[in-house]
Every structure is written in C-alpha cells, then in structure tokens.
Amino acid sequence: MPEFSYEIKKHIGVISEGSGGWTRELNLISWNGKEPKYDIRDWGPEHEKMGKGITLSAKDVKALQELFAGIEEE
Numbered sequence: 001m002p003e004f005s006y007e008i009k010k011h012i013g014v015i016s017e018g019s020g021g022w023t024r025e026l027n028l029i030s031w032n033g034k035e036p037k038y039d040i041r042d043w044g045p046e047h048e049k050m051g052k053g054i055t056l057s058a059k060d061v062k063a064l065q066e067l068f069a070g071i072e073e074e
Contacts, residue, residue: 008047009036021045031055 010028017023022042029039038061041053056064 004032006031012038015040018042022051029055 007030008027009030012026015024015026022044024042027039028036030036038056039053042051
C-alpha cells in the first residue's frame, strides 16, 4: 500500500461513538499536503488508527446540506 500523510487541520465534531473508544468524526484534513477537505471516517482512540471514510470538497458539502434540508422527518 502506498505511503500517505495527513494532518487534521480542524476537528469539527464527533458524529457518533462506538465500542472500544472509536469515534465517527467530521474533520477538515489535508491529505498529502494538499488543500484541506471535509472528511467523515472512524478514528481509533488518539487518532492512531483510522477506518475507511469519505472525503468531500466544500462544493460537495454545500450540495449535501441542500439535500439534508429537503429531508422530511417521518
């Protein structure tokens, strides 16, 4: 697997907490020194391990906000 680097530029918040201290978080992350993007993924305690996640541009986040705004509670 190729090497990569990341830096959490801003911790926005915890979405949920799982067993063993893992949390699903929304963060602003710079991957491999590039422009930071919004990122949702599971993190182990102290951010020493990470699970698979999704990375979103600011444009993606705006579109997602609009979709969420259109959801009616059932």
